[in-house]
Amino acid sequence: MTEGDLKPEYRPGLEGVPAAKSSISYVGIQTTESGNKEGVLEYRSIPIQSLAASSNFVETAFLLIWGRLPTQTELTNFSTEIYSHRRIKYRIKDMMKCFPETGHPMDALQASAAALGLFYSRHALPNQDYARQAVIRLLAKIPTMVAAFQLMRKGNDAVLPRDDLDYAANFLYMLTEKEPDPIVAKVMDVCLILHAEHTMNASTFSARVTASTLADPYTVIASAVGTLAGPLHGGANEEVILMLKQIGTVANVRPYVEQCLESDPKYKFMGFGHRVYKGVKDPRAMILQDLAEQLFQKFGYDPYYDVALELERVLEEYLGPRGIYPNVDYYSGLVYRKMGIPADLFTPVFAIARVAGWLAHWNEQLEANRIYRPTQIYTGEHQQPYMAIGDRE
Numbered sequence: 108m109t110e111g112d113l114k115p116e117y118r119p120g121l122e123g124v125p126a127a128k129s130s131i132s133y134v135g136i137q138t139t140e141s142g143n144k145e146g147v148l149e150y151r152s153i154p155i156q157s158l159a160a161s162s163n164f165v166e167t168a169f170l171l172i173w174g175r176l177p178t179q180t181e182l183t184n185f186s187t188e189i190y191s192h193r194r195i196k197y198r199i200k201d202m203m204k205c206f207p208e209t210g211h212p213m214d215a216l217q218a219s220a221a222a223l224g225l226f227y228s229r230h231a232l233p234n235q236d237y238a239r240q241a242v243i244r245l246l247a248k249i250p251t252m253v254a255a256f257q258l259m260r261k262g263n264d265a266v267l268p269r270d271d272l273d274y275a276a277n278f279l280y281m282l283t284e285k286e287p288d289p290i291v292a293k294v295m296d297v298c299l300i301l302h303a304e305h306t307m308n309a310s311t312f313s314a315r316v317t318a319s320t321l322a323d324p325y326t327v328i329a330s331a332v333g334t335l336a337g338p339l340h341g342g343a344n345e346e347v348i349l350m351l352k353q354i355g356t357v358a359n360v361r362p363y364v365e366q367c368l369e370s371d372p373k374y375k376f377m378g379f380g381h382r383v384y385k386g387v388k389d390p391r392a393m394i395l396q397d398l399a400e401q402l403f404q405k406f407g408y409d410p411y412y413d414v415a416l417e418l419e420r421v422l423e424e425y426l427g428p429r430g431i432y433p434n435v436d437y438y439s440g441l442v443y444r445k446m447g448i449p450a451d452l453f454t455p456v457f458a459i460a461r462v463a464g465w466l467a468h469w470n471e472q473l474e475a476n477r478i479y480r481p482t483q484i485y486t487g488e489h490q491q492p493y494m495a496i497g498d499r500e
């Protein structure tokens with residue numbers, strides 16, 4: 108049999124094609140008692156709203172990766188182990204110092220995540236100890252590497268993690284060199300929960316494909332970081348802020364939208380649209396909008412928020428009838444902006460959180476592994492003659 112013998116239906120973007128069986132998370136749309144439709148997101152069958160209200164990122168990572176909520180002792184041990192592995196080797200820092208300061212932090216993160224694998228055994232089949240060590244190291248060190256690049260590109264030295272600060276607070280401390288306000292740290296923790304997992308999206312698929320080759324988990328994460336970076340995926344949060352900046356004022360929203368659609372009727376507005384949440388607003392966008400408002404109440408308003416609200420209103424007229432609504436990336440940038448995080452770090456912050464989901468998928472992929480090797484529909488010719496270079500036009 109050749110690939111030509113297979114005549115499967117081609118679905119661009121693999122829309123609707125199951126790529127794995129998974130019990131890690133669920134996304135869907137449900138009808139409420141009042142007859143409205145709403146988006147659903149569950150991690151290990153627990154609604155995202157409950158986790159955002161009551162869990163913390165480290166507990167959520169445990170839940171995603173090991174499939175159940177930890178006991179108090181398990182959570183304490185897991186947190187302590189992660190906190191004690193937050194430092195990165197001086198050789199990784201030296202390598203990062205050589206990165207151009209004008210380079211994008213996602214590229215720095217992808218290179219640093221891959222470099223971590225240089226220090227630990229490769230191609231090991233994940234017995235329990237190996238898997239646990241890799242999980243701890245990646246969850247612990249990825250935020251340190253994001254923060255280190257931010258300080259180094261400003262010409263400063265990376266700061267050491269603080270053992271007395273939890274996951275989110277320590278990340279913000281390493282990033283800004285200041286202990287964060289507890290409300291800001293709490294909001295960051297909720298943001299990490301919201302971004303930790305989202306079924307078979309592009310970067311998770313990428314992680315699973317890499318995992319299926321039995322590549323080591325550092326390579327799996329580096330693959331996934333590269334895939335998350337694109338503006339149609341995790342990179343959209345940075346693009347949203349650039350768009351709001353370009354629009355500038357509430358009065359300019361409608362002219363901006365009309366101008367974009369006039370130049371290209373299929374113009375893609377960043378932070379809108381989703382393969383699964385068709386006809387509903389992403390449930391994470393709603394929680395993020397609440398978090399943004401909490402920060403504005405405490406630390407002052409952001410004029411971009413009014414622009415964002417007006418843009419959502421205007422785009423509902425144009426895109427709502429086609430089922431296109433704000434996704435997770437629409438309001439996250441406003442939250443991070445209020446925390447003083449530069450726009451090009453929004454996607455690395457997303458990556459810090461998504462490491463939990465990627466690791467859960469790495470683990471699950473290896474439980475019943477078969478290397479990914481899909482097919483294609485060949486559209487070329489056959490048996491063409493080789494033409495000598497001098498005969499080509």
Ligand code: ACO
Pocket residue numbers: 120308338339340341343373374375376377378379380381382383426429431434435436
């Ligand atoms: N603005 C305007 N039109 C849109 C948008 C948008 N943001 N998103 C989708 N559409 C339109 C498309 O033009 C297409 O129209 P058509 O049927 O007339 O051809 C239709 O809606 C379907 O869109 P697709 O791009 O085919 O939808 P798909 O499921 O392939 O893509 C995606 C989903 C990539 C998220 C898309 O909506 C998009 O590009 N959005 C902007 C980028 C973005 O915000 N990405 C973040 C997604 S969330 C995440 O990855 C974390």
